[in-house]
Amino acid sequence: MVTGKKRPQAARWSGKVTRESHALELEEGVFTWKDPARIARSLKRSADSSRQRKSEPFRSAMSMLTFYINRAGSHLDGDQRQVLEKAKAELRRLYGRD
Numbered sequence: 001m002v003t004g005k006k007r008p009q010a011a012r013w014s015g016k017v018t019r020e021s022h023a024l025e026l027e028e029g030v031f032t033w034k035d036p037a038r039i040a041r042s043l044k045r046s047a048d049s050s051r052q053r054k055s056e057p058f059r060s061a062m063s064m065l066t067f068y069i070n071r072a073g074s075h076l077d078g079d080q081r082q083v084l085e086k087a088k089a090e091l092r093r094l095y096g097r098d
Contacts, residue, residue, distance in 0.1 A: 024050050024064055031068050036086035039065075043087070044094050058095040065091065 024046040033039050043065060047057035055063075069076065069084050076084075092098055 024053065024060060026064070031065075031072075031084065032080070034080075034083055036083050036090050039084070039087040040090035040094055043091060058091070058097060061091055061095075062088065 024043070026046055027042050030039055030042050033042075043061040044057070047053060047061035047064075050057070050060065053060040065084065065088055069081065072081075
């Protein structure tokens with residue numbers, strides 16, 4: 001375990017995934033928006049139009065949203081976490097998976 005030091009670049013794979021993943025072309029700042037429905041619609045548009053994703057659109061969109069929430073961890077503001085959790089519910093609704 002490394003204490004008091006920055007983690008090696010190789011250990012920061014999640015940041016690289018967020019920056020360099022081409023599976024979904026996300027709109028700029030999508031995870032910072034305050035409207036859960038807008039976030040869900042944007043993720044749905046990105047997933048539906050992507051040709052590089054490896055799974056079905058719903059699963060890709062939900063995975064990206066969950067990945068962001070988990071990656072942000074305790075650094076994610078409580079209010080924004082609630083917005084993103086509501087976006088998950090809205091994404092399920094948009095795909096008919098209530």
